[in-house]
Amino acid sequence: MNVASHQVSSVVINDIRVELIERGAGKPVLFLHPGIGISPSAPVLDALAHGARLLAPAHPGFGTSELPKGMNTVDDLSYFYLDFLEQLDLRDILAIGVGLGAWIAAEIAVKSSERLSHLVMANAIGIKVGDRETRDIVDIWALTPDEFNALAYFDPSRGRHDPKNLTDAEALAMARNREATARLCWSPYMHNPKLKARLRRIRIPTLFLWGSADRILNEDYGRAYCATIAGARFETIDRAGHFPHIEQPEEFARRVLAFADADRQKTRPARRASGD
């Protein structure tokens, strides 16, 4: 990989400047990152940019992206992204979210999927499945970093970092990502109580991709989430946990693109005809 491909630009939407990784040309692929952010050197980005125009913004408050006062819910972010898609005039978008990013994607899609062609939800958070005394999602703020890595990754060493090798900018981005995630997810914990009943509004082809070694949230949760969206498919990725795009980037990209391609050939005319 060359250095140029790791460059990060930025875009201003509604006076909010956000970091944007953009590469490749073709149909737009929007990658919405999880709470840990996204590194421009992540191999999954090049794999997704193959024959497509990949856009991977850092959410407001994450990385170096600005955060306007009062933007403190996933609902707020979904409206930000609706404006983002409109301003860049993106159409027929393959939208992919991982973890928190999948929650954001779902909140966008229930409001309007007019500009979206496909939705991929990887190890998605965002809804309440169990009863009020059963935690669907492990309380990550009651875990040490080692405990988190052990539950979140198939290979926990993928989550470790050596403090000595962190640059100031990397450390600041990590600290901002942690704070920004809590701002959105502290309570109700990692979900919007209203979202589950709204998911029926999603009528575009949807794939749930699940890193099967995720012990932060389990596969049953993912399957229950998937069942709320008509026609959504559920697939697992082995040897990957909560962040399958990091642990199995090639397989992740292959599954996503295969889903979009197969579906484009097969179902799109019918879906279009039925209208949104």
Place this chain on the structure above:
Amino acid sequence: MRVYQFTEQPYYPVWNDHNGSLRVNLPNRKLDPKIAGDLFHRYYDEWMVADELGLDIMLNEHHQTATCMSSTVIVTLAILARQTKKARLLVLGYPIGHRPDPLRCAEELSTIDVISRGRLDMGFIKGVPYEFPASNQNPVGVMDRFWEAHDFIIKAMTSHDEPFNWEGEYFHYRQVNIWPRPVQQPHPPIWTTTGNRNQARLLGEKGYVMATLGSGYATRALYDAYRQGYIAKLRSAPGADRFAYLGLVAVAHDEAEARRRGELVAGYLRSSSIVHVPFRNPPGFLSVEDNARMLKGQTAPRSFTKDGRVIDMHRGSVQDLIDAGILFCGTPDQVYDQLVSFCAYCGGMGNLLMMGHAGFLSHEDTVSNLTIFAQEVLPRLRAYQQPAAEVTAA
């Protein structure tokens, strides 16, 4: 100088019976309610002694912890408002950023002020990191919520002619009109705590009493930041009465006995850090800059002696803690000299928040500690001439 007697009302019987965490997640089965009742009665008795000795009283609250059974400080305030006679009652603090309902806070505190006949000092605090899992308040942005609660409480306490409306970012009320209203005018004095220079400057601008807790020889920089804010806004130098310092106190006629007591009182410091690690730094509690430094393994030492030697306040010896200005310990003469030396270093410090009981210090030792202090140190502290505010500021 005023001196406020303080204890955290600990449930110390389990301090050596935990699984690495005395706070948040230590199962409450470990607490025997009958023993808890005995301890509460004992602590109230000791505050009655403090009142009779001419000391003031400081109360606080924490949640889900064996270090402090006072989880609803308004209850303690209510009892002492009626039972004590002279002592000022400082609550430091009231975690208003965590409270779901600041209207209730305004009503509770006004009632205490009225019943105590104007003896309430209102300390509003952010709360320690371990409070967030217990309250489930989002630590991110908690100070915005804190200041809105503060603004609302002050407005509720000072509005007397017609009900008012409040539609803020965090709180919504209609027809606000609290009964009773406070007796101190315009409202009971406001205190708060900080360990941060930016916040200290802001508190100076507001002129509130600023307390620092165990900050030892890192205190002066905080006080000076306060002074800058105060002078910029209020055009005069703040007197010593604007500053408070929480220190541990162990005094006895015999130095060896004082040091034995000092070791027991230091149990507060030794126990306070026993918390499940993730609860020590919830996201958003510290600034992103501070968290970034921690991620790189850089943490600034918090406690050091007057000559700059770094000490660990949770494990340091009695001598370390004395040298660091965290523990004032010895004979009455020694304790007086240590305190006066500390006041001079601070450039004036007019309110000693005296932890005269902690941990395993017995009732008899506590009463003796308070009595010797009140009879042999307090009169001299009252007569002590603080450094002149203008001289310090200059």
